[in-house]
Amino acid sequence: MPHVFLDGYAKPLLVLHALAAFALFGACTHQAVIGVGLLRGRLHLGRQARIYAQLIGALFVVAFGVGLLMYPHYRYHVRGLFLDRYEPWASNLFDMKENLLALALPFALCLFAIGRRFDPREEPVLIPFFAFASLALWALVTFGVISGLVITSVRGV
Amino acid sequence: MQKSLARAVPPLCGAAAYLAAWFLSTALPTRLLWHLPVEHRFTFEVHPLTLGADFYGRLVLCLGVGALAATAAAVSIKLRKFELRASWLRALLIWTFGLLLFTSGMYLNILASRRPIAAPLPPGYVAR
Structure with a gap:
């Protein structure tokens, strides 16, 4: 059987990839709810928006990076x-x-770059960007997590 | 507002350029960096004849294009070549989400009916 890069680490990498993806899914769900709240005028959610923007940026890079390693x-x-x-x-x-x-x-990178210093009271012009980016990211990550589970149930490593 | 726009426009320009590069490099025959996992090497071509992955090459290309666009936008804003308007941010948002929808739709359309070609089985291989 031909040897491929990181063959021996496929299982732990898959587990790490899945854990990061589940955490990312949770953070994106929170961020999407915050994004909708901001669109509806709940401007006190700025602190949570900044926290989740940074968390999503970091988790996305980890999940994506581990995926690249096991590809x-x-x-x-x-x-x-x-x-x-x-x-x-x-x-x-x-x-x-x-x-x-x-x-x-x-x-994810835009949300990290813009969202980590985002203040909805001072920067109302950025609220539509923030909401749409959060919702788009949530939809794509949800699709990724569900399809990842389905594919792994067929064959994981 | 100028400060907020100056912070938001460059990353959004980068995102739009990244998505446009992803779309164009898929829609047009483009020479990309391919990883050949069994042969442990990279090759630069439109489509290799052996088992390969263009994902890394396309990602590097699109990240490069996106970074260039974001840097160009940031430098232009810093040099005060133009005054930013809120309508530009809206237009950029519409372009970025339009490109996302268009590129996603193209991939879903291509992959829904694709018939993949399997790699030759190595001697003694038993499917689990």
């Missing part, structure tokens, strides 16, 4: 040898998840 193993052992042959729908679902979460990356 070569997935590409050959999981997708190349198994999913593409026996479960092509799961292979396609993974690529949807992978690309949609890559599209979410700039939103």
Whole structure:
């Protein structure tokens, strides 16, 4: 069997990836609720918005980074040898998840860059950005977490 | 308000450029850095003939384009070449979310009907 980068660490990396993704999902859900609250005029939520913006930025980078590390193993052992042959729908679902979460990356980075010093009372002009970025990120991360669970139930490592 | 806009516009320009680069590099045949996991090497081409992953190459390309756009916007604002308006932020938001929807839709459309080609099985391989 050919050896692929980080083959021996695939399982712990998958667990770490899943833990970071679940934490990210929780933080994004809180942030989406805060975003809707800000749109509805609840300007006292500024502190929570700043905390979750930083948390989401850090968790997204961790989850994404660990995913990048385990990708070569997935590409050959999981997708190349198994999913593409026996479960092509799961292979396609993974690529949807992978690309949609890559599209979410700039939103997480923007939320971190802008949100960590965001004060809704002083900067009402930024509230629509904040709300839309939070909701888009929540939708993409939710899709990623659910599809990740489905794919792992077919074949994880 | 100028200060808030000056803080928000560069990252949003970067996000829009990143999404546009992701869309264009998928829609047009683009030479990318491909990782060949079995051969333990990278190659720079449109599509290799062996098992490979273009994800790293596309990510590096789009992060680079996004960083360039964000830096250019930040430098232009710092040099006071133009005065920022709230309507620009709205327009940038609409463009960014439009690009997100368009690129996501393109991927969902392509991948919903894709027939992947499996890698050749190594000798003695038994599917679990």
